[in-house]
Amino acid sequence: MKSIKELYRIGTGPSSSHTMGPRKAAETFLTRYPDAASFKVTLYGSLAATGQGHMTDVAIIDTLQPTAPVEIVWQPKVFLPFHPNAMTFAAFNANHKLLGNWTVYSIGGGALAENNETSTIESPEVYDMHLMTEILGWCEQTGRSYWEYVKQCEEEDIWDYLAEVWSTMKEAIHRGLEAEGVLPGPLNLRRKASTYYIRATGFKQSLRSRGLVFAYALAVSEENASGGKIVTAPTCGSCGVMPAVLYHLQQSREFSDMRILRALATAGLVGNIVKHNASISGAEVGCQGEVGVACAMASAAANQLFGGSPAQIEYAAEMGLEHHLGMTCDPVCGLVQIPCIERNAYAAARALDANLYSAFTDGMHRVSFDKVVQVMKQTGHDLPSLYKETSEGGLAKDYQQM
Ligand code: SF4
Numbered sequence: 001m002k003s004i005k006e007l008y009r010i011g012t013g014p015s016s017s018h019t020m021g022p023r024k025a026a027e028t029f030l031t032r033y034p035d036a037a038s039f040k041v042t043l044y045g046s047l048a049a050t051g052q053g054h055m056t057d058v059a060i061i062d063t064l065q066p067t068a069p070v071e072i073v074w075q076p077k078v079f080l081p082f083h084p085n086a087m088t089f090a091a092f093n094a095n096h097k098l099l100g101n102w103t104v105y106s107i108g109g110g111a112l113a114e115n116n117e118t119s120t121i122e123s124p125e126v127y128d129m130h131l132m133t134e135i136l137g138w139c140e141q142t143g144r145s146y147w148e149y150v151k152q153c154e155e156e157d158i159w160d161y162l163a164e165v166w167s168t169m170k171e172a173i174h175r176g177l178e179a180e181g182v183l184p185g186p187l188n189l190r191r192k193a194s195t196y197y198i199r200a201t202g203f204k205q206s207l208r209s210r211g212l213v214f215a216y217a218l219a220v221s222e223e224n225a226s227g228g229k230i231v232t233a234p235t236c237g238s239c240g241v242m243p244a245v246l247y248h249l250q251q252s253r254e255f256s257d258m259r260i261l262r263a264l265a266t267a268g269l270v271g272n273i274v275k276h277n278a279s280i281s282g283a284e285v286g287c288q289g290e291v292g293v294a295c296a297m298a299s300a301a302a303n304q305l306f307g308g309s310p311a312q313i314e315y316a317a318e319m320g321l322e323h324h325l326g327m328t329c330d331p332v333c334g335l336v337q338i339p340c341i342e343r344n345a346y347a348a349a350r351a352l353d354a355n356l357y358s359a360f361t362d363g364m365h366r367v368s369f370d371k372v373v374q375v376m377k378q379t380g381h382d383l384p385s386l387y388k389e390t391s392e393g394g395l396a397k398d399y400q401q402m
Contacts, residue, residue, distance in 0.1 A: 053334025176219025285380025311363025
């Protein structure tokens with residue numbers, strides 16, 4: 001598995017696979033053909049189907065246009081075999097002669113992949129174990145925790161990086177709670193975070209607590225929908241869950257920053273296991289791979305903060321994902337707004353419930369986290385493509401008919 005720095009990416013929304021990944025691909029292509037006279041970029045499958053709502057074209061044009069004109073070609077009905085989020089970049093000279101082209105895939109969470117053995121964008125593997133069961137066994141043998149395994153595998157600067165992640169998450173919450181008005185796009189959706197926050201503070205203990213978690217998740221997801229700076233956890237669409245849970249626990253229980261960073265490390269490991277063994281791409285496996293995985297990460301983080309054993313942490317993560325199995329990705333108008341924003345708030349609340357449920361047990365349970373990851377992958381592949389970020393089915397279709 002690769003570094004958790006590649007899971008927690010700091011950048012601007014609204015979509016890690018449809019905005020961050022294509023922007024990065026365009027930057028890479030530009031370094032190869034800085035003298036091109038024109039570019040043509042063909043977007044395939046899900047990237048073309050929901051690319052306009054996700055601002056895929058804007059991310060690419062913003063990057064290439066300062067150098068040369070860009071033509072964008074949309075091919076929503078064409079799915080390349082390797083991954084549904086494919087794009088082909090082509091560079092031309094002044095005589096319209098092809099200088100070179102590059103087909104690359106945005107595989108989720110802002111990561112890119114090439115479908116060949118000599119990939120030019122490979123990054124090093126830093127973890128020697130890829131399954132939760134193996135890592136749990138290591139924890140039990142050594143008496144150590146998941147975050148200590150992360151510390152052992154990552155470079156020394158991992159804590160500085162996680163500190164930056166944590167401060168970016170908190171800044172997104174603060175900005176999102178202050179902001180008012182309407183989100184970009186044709187839905188004219190009003191921001192709700194500040195209202196939730198004010199209303200929540202008027203309630204007593206348990207309602208207040210739940211309302212605040214909702215407000216924090218809404219704040220970050222609304223920032224993402226507005227193209228604000230966020231952290232993929234594990235993706236842009238699901239970026240509200242982790243900050244909401246961690247911020248709420250820090251505010252209400254006064255956990256130190258160092259303990260929050262360790263919780264981020266463990267959650268990063270959980271997300272990494274799914275990314276390595278299945279997928280965190282809504283276009284590949286539906287929203288179970290985005291918000292479902294975010295919930296699993298936050299469940300594990302919360303459980304660790306409350307002193308859960310490695311087995312209890314694994315159980316919390318397992319429940320966070322298991323109870324999102326089959327969840328479709330059907331964003332209305334291709335925007336990361338409906339159902340995405342509310343879904344983050346619900347998943348944050350569910351993560352706290354999964355933590356609590358696991359805390360009542362000794363960590364023993366039937367279905368392992370690794371098993372659920374495999375089931376999630378298979379379920380995702382069994383889902384028809386209209387439920388995988390194409391905006392052709394489910395809520396997206398219903399809305400079009402209204
Ligand atoms: S429905 Fe889920 S997977 Fe699809 S764009 Fe929204 S958050 Fe991402």
